Amino acid sequence: MELKKRVIERLQKCTAEGEQYLRLPELQKASVLIPLFFRGGDLHVLMTVRSIELKHNAGEVCFPGGKSDRNDTDEIHTALREAEEEIGLPPVGVEVVCRFTPILNQRGLLVTPVVGFISESFSARPNPAEFTDEYLRRIPNGEWPRVIVVADGSCGDSCSVLGISSEYNVESCHAYGANATIERLDQRQVPTPEIRAHSLYFDLSAYGIDAIKEPRSSSQASAKPGFHLKIYGTFRNRYMALACTSADSKMMRFLRHTASSSIMKNIFHQSFNAYKTDIEPRLSELTLQRMQCSRKLFEIILSHRRVSAAYIEEDKVAVTVEGEAARVLNFDTGCGVNLGMRGLESLGVFIYRTATAQDQKDVFEALSAKIQHSKQVAETFRQNGLAAAMFE
Numbered sequence: 593m594e595l596k597k598r599v600i601e602r603l604q605k606c607t608a609e610g611e612q613y614l615r616l617p618e619l620q621k622a623s624v625l626i627p628l629f630f631r632g633g634d635l636h637v638l639m640t641v642r643s644i645e646l647k648h649n650a651g652e653v654c655f656p657g658g659k660s661d662r663n664d665t666d667e668i669h670t671a672l673r674e675a676e677e678e679i680g681l682p683p684v685g686v687e688v689v690c691r692f693t694p695i696l697n698q699r700g701l702l703v704t705p706v707v708g709f710i711s712e713s714f715s716a717r718p719n720p721a722e723f724t725d726e727y728l729r730r731i732p733n734g735e736w737p738r739v740i741v742v743a744d745g746s747c748g749d750s751c752s753v754l755g756i757s758s759e760y761n762v763e764s765c766h767a768y769g770a771n772a773t774i775e776r777l778d779q780r781q782v783p784t785p786e787i788r789a790h791s792l793y794f795d796l797s798a799y800g801i802d803a804i805k806e807p808r809s810s811s812q813a814s815a816k817p818g819f820h821l822k823i824y825g826t827f828r829n830r831y832m833a834l835a836c837t838s839a840d841s842k843m844m845r846f847l848r849h850t851a852s853s854s855i856m857k858n859i860f861h862q863s864f865n866a867y868k869t870d871i872e873p874r875l876s877e878l879t880l881q882r883m884q885c886s887r888k889l890f891e892i893i894l895s896h897r898r899v900s901a902a903y904i905e906e907d908k909v910a911v912t913v914e915g916e917a918a919r920v921l922n923f924d925t926g927c928g929v930n931l932g933m934r935g936l937e938s939l940g941v942f943i944y945r946t947a948t949a950q951d952q953k954d955v956f957e958a959l960s961a962k963i964q965h966s967k968q969v970a971e972t973f974r975q976n977g978l979a980a981a982m983f984e
Contacts, residue, residue: 595630595633595635596630596709599628599635600689603689603690603707604689604690606690606692606693619696619700619701619702620659620660620700620701620702621659621660621667621670621694621701621702621703621704622657622658622659622660622670622697622701622702622703622704623657623658623660623667623668623670623671623674623703623704623705623706624654624655624656624657624671624674624703624704624705624706625655625656625657625671625672625674625675625681625686625706625707625708626655626705626706626707626708627655627656627675627681627686627708627709627710627714628689628707628708628709628710629709629710629711629712629714630712631712636712638679638710638714638716639653639654639655640653640654640655640656640678640679640716641653641654642654655705656671656674656675656678656679656681657670657671657674657675657678657703658670658674658677658678659701661673667691667694667704667706668688668691668706670704671704671706672686672688672706679716679717680716680717681710681714681716685710685711685714686708686709686710687708687709687710688706688707688708689707689708689709690706690707691704691705691706691707692704692705692706692707738908738909738910738946738947739909739910739911739912739942739943739946739947740754740909740910740911740912741911741912741914741939741943742754742756742911742912742913742914743914751899751913754902754904754911755902755904756899756902756911756913757897757898757899758897759897759898759899760895760896760897760898761895761896761897761898761970762893762894762895762921763893763894763895763896763970763974764891764892764893764894765891765892765893765894765920765974765977765978766837766838767835767836767837767838767891767892767978768835768836768838768844768847768848768889768890768891768892769833769834769835769836769886769889769890769892769922769923769982770833770834770835770847770856770860770885770886770888770889770890770923771831771832771833771834771885771886771923771924772831772832772834772856772857772860772864772883772884772885772886773825773829773830773831773832773883773884773885774829774830774831774832774864774875774879774882774883775828775829775882776827776828776829776830776873776879776882777828779826779827779828779872780826780827780828781826781827781828781829782826782827782828783825783826784824784825784826784827784869784872785869786822786823786824786926787821787822787823787824787867787868787869788820788821788822788823788982789820789821789863789866789867790818790820790821790983791818791819791820792818792819792820792821792863793818793819793843794819794843794859794862796843796846796855799846799855801842801843801846818836819834819835819836820834820835820836820982820983821833821834821863821867822834822925822926822981822982823864823867823868824926827872830864831924831926832860832863832864832885833923833924833925833926833982834859834860834863835892835923835978835982835983836889837983844889847888847889848888848889849888850887850888851887851888853885853887855888856885856886856887856888856889857880857883857885860883860885861875861880861883890922890923891922892920892921892922892923892978893920893921893922894918894919894920894921894970894973894974894977895918895919895920895921896918896919896966896967896969896970897913897918897966899913900912900913900935900962900963900966900967901913901942901959901962901963901966902959903952903955903956903959905952910942910946910955910958910959912935912939912942912959912962914935914936914939918934918966918969918970918973920973920977925977925978925981925982926981934969935962935965935966935969937965938961938962938965939962941958941961942958942959942961942962945957945958945961946958946959
């Protein structure tokens, strides 16, 4: 304990030097945790090895850590949160001693080292996204869990390490859309009710496009007419989504291929002023500069994993991929729902059926049901998602 006391005293002398760097708003921040512990009377430090499959800093020996999250209260919070996510170290199990002087790394991140003591009995539980081939080989067969749930995200590499293809299927939603965002620093972050408007047509006669509603052909009889607008967010950060079903009209062709970004900006400008709430200010030419929007209409497409579950036969392990297993590209519906998370609806049943399986046949049946549910999530959104989020 005397040695630990001397170590803490020396470390704390470094804290004051680093405080002056902690209020630099223009730099993106990150933190790492330097976990110290005593074993056999000697001071040790815990480090991790990044997977060789990762896109950044693959195979490096490093401390647990990562970028700051907007919900983090400070650099210490970031370091403790990342350590818990990466190696399963609970924040209550860390005796924080000090912060060192931040370092600007090659990627432009201001990285703050946080030093703390942990128990010598702590046993790391690596995140699947941090798995390495060597780590997988060292796990005895008898210690494998029956099920591995991978929260991979859209850019994760855990799937490839576990032998699952990371390829996606891309399908059209048979619709086109555009998005806009407005930041008004003079307004408060007060949530507002969602606003929807339907069957909108825009006067583009100044660009040579007739504003008269064009009749729909018999093949488009079931399509929703015109454009559909959604306004959502807060008074400070307003978001708009504009969508329409596929149709071969002059207006649609023009907005899909226009090279002038001012056209979509004017459409969002006029639409917002027409359908905003009565208690918020109109957009003016002065505030219009705080709007960012799509340059033209984009085809709304759905991307979902080709393989969402698998079975590692030699280790008798069932793997399922959750997280962002399905997502809409180029368009934000404003529904605030990660499609991939809907896979969790069948996760409980999948785990139960796998854990109680009597043979491989039972496991394969559970995997098949999970895969079918994942496909159904994507198919349901492709057919009804935009209708529920935009057109109704």
